[in-house]
Amino acid sequence: MLSAGCSSGEEAYSLAILIQQCALDARWAIVIKGVDINPRALEKARLARYSLWALRETPEDIQKRYFATDGREHVLAKSIRDSVTFEEENLASDALWTADSYDVVFCRNVLMYFTPESAQRAVRRISRSLAPGGYLFLGHAENLRGLSQDFELCHTHGTFYYRRKAELEPNLVLRPVPSPASSAQPNLPLDWASSWLETVQRSSDRIRALTEKPISELARPPLSATASVAPDLSLALQLLAHERFGEALDVLQQLPPSSARDPDAVLLRAALLTHSGKLEDAERACTELLVLDGLSAGAHYLRALCRERSGNTRAAVEHAQTATYLDPGFAMPHLHLGLMARRTGDRVTAQRELEQAALLLQREDPSRLLLFGGGFNRDSLIALCRSELERFKEPT
Numbered sequence: 001m002l003s004a005g006c007s008s009g010e011e012a013y014s015l016a017i018l019i020q021q022c023a024l025d026a027r028w029a030i031v032i033k034g035v036d037i038n039p040r041a042l043e044k045a046r047l048a049r050y051s052l053w054a055l056r057e058t059p060e061d062i063q064k065r066y067f068a069t070d071g072r073e074h075v076l077a078k079s080i081r082d083s084v085t086f087e088e089e090n091l092a093s094d095a096l097w098t099a100d101s102y103d104v105v106f107c108r109n110v111l112m113y114f115t116p117e118s119a120q121r122a123v124r125r126i127s128r129s130l131a132p133g134g135y136l137f138l139g140h141a142e143n144l145r146g147l148s149q150d151f152e153l154c155h156t157h158g159t160f161y162y163r164r165k166a167e168l169e170p171n172l173v174l175r176p177v178p179s180p181a182s183s184a185q186p187n188l189p190l191d192w193a194s195s196w197l198e199t200v201q202r203s204s205d206r207i208r209a210l211t212e213k214p215i216s217e218l219a220r221p222p223l224s225a226t227a228s229v230a231p232d233l234s235l236a237l238q239l240l241a242h243e244r245f246g247e248a249l250d251v252l253q254q255l256p257p258s259s260a261r262d263p264d265a266v267l268l269r270a271a272l273l274t275h276s277g278k279l280e281d282a283e284r285a286c287t288e289l290l291v292l293d294g295l296s297a298g299a300h301y302l303r304a305l306c307r308e309r310s311g312n313t314r315a316a317v318e319h320a321q322t323a324t325y326l327d328p329g330f331a332m333p334h335l336h337l338g339l340m341a342r343r344t345g346d347r348v349t350a351q352r353e354l355e356q357a358a359l360l361l362q363r364e365d366p367s368r369l370l371l372f373g374g375g376f377n378r379d380s381l382i383a384l385c386r387s388e389l390e391r392f393k394e395p396t
């Protein structure tokens, strides 16, 4: 197990304590290593002396069992100290990363210091050094969108983490990570499929310019010319804007097979099917998209809508939470979570999610409102959040 960017050792020692507590089969050889670029942090890690503040979330029984007090400091038991090694390493260096070396890597709150390109390279090294099926844990506000397709997203106990796929694509070329300008929170750069955004944005602009024109007068792009991998989706998007879902689906159906399988086209198809109430087909399109891009926040959000409409609120909540995790700037899943929580009487969650949705909606990209807003514009969606929030002020 590797604690990458281990700082003063808290994470690596927590793993060692946990493993001792699990009383695993003695034949298991567990090796825990912490690496960091900062020698002073590593010195502190090796000393394993912590303040009471550092132990503020450590349960009392663990404190009693594994720490001895020395003045104001708490000294970790030797048996735990001896089970962890620390090394000075730069995560950007190749030396650390031999193939299949680790089963578990923790890399929490480290990638945020890297440029997007260095972060992509670091995650690529991590995926190569993990055994197939091995696990990667990031910080709670970090995700792998735009950084890697080597992992499956896992979710349990309110926590997201990643599992390395059995097969890695040998020389996958990732899309360049765009600047995180649209992200509402400091976070890893988010790849809101840049080509898609441009397509939708262009379309939104055209829609604005052509609001008075009937659809029949809109120029239909020559479909034969859209056989490239990145399809021209503008006509289908214009039809979506006019809530002509069936016609938009027909347009998508005429795309050549290579274009129809493009992730942007599949996302649009999934959205159109969801809006048309064809939930089973929409679910299938979401599955197709998640095979292409397991970290698609849009696919998880649409799946949340489908699950809720088919009465599976629990799965709906899980998918909407996944969408907000994968893209913290994405307003619609917050709104959806807020509405579901209000319906189940969870006032605290409802209020928190609706407030967050109202905030994010102010800056939500027009293209995303077009795709996921269910026909409502920004102002109507914000008004919906506000009116729902007002209801909390009414006496019950």
Ligand SMILES: C[S@@+](CC[C@H](N)C(=O)[O-])C[C@H]1O[C@@H](n2cnc3c(N)ncnc32)[C@H](O)[C@@H]1O
Pocket: 004, 005, 006, 007, 008, 011, 035, 036, 037, 038, 041, 089, 090, 091, 092, 107, 108, 109, 110, 113, 139
């Ligand atoms: C904010 S701390 C996170 C510590 C710990 N992972 C946690 O979540 O509590 C970031 C750590 O990453 C280390 N770090 C930053 N860049 C690094 C690099 N290129 N190689 C190794 N460590 C690095 C820093 O020295 C620092 O100790």
